[in-house]
Amino acid sequence: MKRTYIIAVLLLLSKSLSVQAADVVNGKKVVDLNCVACHQTGVMGAPKIGDTAQWTKRTEKGLTQLTKNAIDGIKSMPAKGGNSLLSDQDIKDSIAYFLSAANVKTESASQKTKDSPISSAKSTKEITPQKKKAVPQKASVASTPSKKPIKTVKSGAMKFNRLMKPPSEWNPAPFEDGIHDPDGEGAYTLQAPKEAFSQLNKASSGNRVDWMKSLDNKKIMPRYDRLDETKKPFVMDLNIVREVKGSMPDVVYPHKQHTEWLDCSNCHPDIFIPKKGANQISMASILMGEKCGVCHGKVAFPVSDCRKCHSKKKKTPFVASKNN
Amino acid sequence: MKKNNVLLAPFRTICLFICLVITLGLISPKVVHAEYGDVVINNYSEEAGMRPVVFPHWFHRIRFRCKVCHADLGFKFEAGGNKIDMLKIIDGEYCGACHNGEVAWSVENCNLCHSGKPGTTTQVHGSTVQQLVSPEKDKQNK
Known part of the structure; x- marks a missing residue:
């Protein structure tokens, strides 16, 4: 032994x-x-x-x-x-x-x-x-x-x-x-x-590429149409602010960046009902690949970049247990 | 004999620990660390005797906006959800809308799309769903 x-x-x-x-x-x-x-x-x-x-x-x-x-x-x-x-x-x-x-x-x-x-x-x-x-x-x-x-x-x-x-x-x-x-x-x-x-702009997660910056800086010129190189996207500049529970900053959803890449029909009405307050979104569902998670966490920047979405400071400071 | 055991005890613990570390090191499987967003599609490929298809999102989004495939060509946002087969592609649907020798390489370059490791299942690599919801799917591919 x-x-x-x-x-x-x-x-x-x-x-x-x-x-x-x-x-x-x-x-x-x-x-x-x-x-x-x-x-x-x-x-x-x-x-x-x-x-x-x-x-x-x-x-x-x-x-x-x-x-x-x-x-x-x-x-x-x-x-x-x-x-x-x-x-x-x-x-x-x-x-x-x-x-x-x-x-x-x-x-x-x-x-x-x-x-x-x-x-x-x-x-x-x-x-x-x-x-x-x-x-x-x-x-x-x-x-x-x-x-x-x-x-x-x-x-x-x-x-x-x-x-x-x-x-x-x-x-x-x-x-x-x-x-x-x-x-x-x-x-x-x-x-x-x-x-x-x-040659692209760097990011700290996902593909390690900042796709939005690379597009803005014209490092990439992806076509908006399969054949027509000159076709420009229909960009809609409208921010939607979603107030969130808990201590995280509120979410600002920019239509602008999304419409650079996507068509309205990609998200509306199947994934998001185009009506204020009609969509229940939680981090759990996002992690399971629903709502924002249909793209974020798969192809678009991953959910680990919390502050890219949770970017608006709350008006009233969050108090954890005021009522309890 | 008893004295001997007392002497052996710490020695035994150390040995067991070392063995444990080595076994863990050997068992820990080779991880798939594919590029973020790479989709493996294996609906029909392997049954038909071809390698699974690897679709690199990154390569395509350098050249096209999401809208081109996901709105105009009708690709659903779901790995394997489009039930693409070669008939549809040759008919000019799905991949065939571009992979026709005009916009991109033609279907004759079988092995450039069918380049996946045999046994790889249909899924989006690097996704939260893969990592958190069904990590066992990932293990199958190691």
């Missing part, structure tokens, strides 16, 4: 110790999925990928300090770049990749690549399948790195909040989204959402 336990523990220890050296190949995967959003463009002072000067400056205090900063977060950079599911080893690997991309050599970095047989063996092994993968990707998804999700990105029960996705899971390409057959033709020929969204 005792022996079994010891063997189990030894096995576990050996597994956790086996991958220690910085692995540039894994680093690239981690960076491509988690870090490029800031480090590609250099937003908010993030050192850009391949910028030797900036990365040399970052290594002045030593690799250990740099790793510590990346793990704990520094200035605008959140801890582990905002993806707490990444392991410390992933962070080390990504730093190794950043430094090699910027041609910066630190003592421990060069030592590791020279000395460690594990890392060199591993990288040669992994380079071959990656090269292979690059071929079908060329058609549509140039920037999306690898078919295989990173081993450390867990989901479901192990997540801090199962409804919140880490940035690495936003806008997946068809071959990695779980609903396209990766063996089918469509998986690699269809356009990836990220590619189409790059």
Whole structure:
């Protein structure tokens, strides 16, 4: 009995110790999925990928300090770049990749690549399948790195909040989204959402695109008619204020934004009776996909954006238990 | 023997805990994290030996306002609710109104629409209904 336990523990220890050296190949995967959003463009002072000067400056205090900063977060950079599911080893690997991309050599970095047989063996092994993968990707998804999700990105029960996705899971390409057959033709020929969204206004939920702003800014010009490009929508500028129970701000329903996209007949009279006070709406029914939930929470911005609808401050402040 | 047990107790707890963590990690299934608004339509596809259809809302709303499909072409606001089949499409109804080789690619590109993973059921991905009301539907697809 005792022996079994010891063997189990030894096995576990050996597994956790086996991958220690910085692995540039894994680093690239981690960076491509988690870090490029800031480090590609250099937003908010993030050192850009391949910028030797900036990365040399970052290594002045030593690799250990740099790793510590990346793990704990520094200035605008959140801890582990905002993806707490990444392991410390992933962070080390990504730093190794950043430094090699910027041609910066630190003592421990060069030592590791020279000395460690594990890392060199591993990288040669992994380079071959990656090269292979690059071929079908060329058609549509140039920037999306690898078919295989990173081993450390867990989901479901192990997540801090199962409804919140880490940035690495936003806008997946068809071959990695779980609903396209990766063996089918469509998986690699269809356009990836990220590619189409790059120029659009960003939002924090849904498709991560602010569709209304993108339309207002003419970043997109969707047709109002199947064939006639010149046909303009019939826009009706009328706000309906719905007073709500409880402490939430009242709802302002703008006809304007809705009629930019939709026809009156889409909502009236089937979903909403066009008469004041005739429609009972609750968050429960919306979450079940009725009323506003016919679109919001499916295609239009999701219900997690509470304040987009609940946007009007109440005239009289809400008192919770005046009568009770 | 008793002494031995006392020594083993914390050790055993730790081991059990580690085992539990590992099992949970292994069991937790691969999650479908499709693009928000992607609709899988599998009314007839798999029965007919084709992959399910994946309809990307995002791709279409870049090009058309909701009204074009949901008012002019008569698409109901319900995943799988339109009972679309290839006959209707070839007749120029539903998808066929544009996917005719003139406005968009023609029906000959079977695998571009029929690109879903086999066994994926009809539903809107990323929706609150999927996440809160019937999460078990989602599990089937993992």
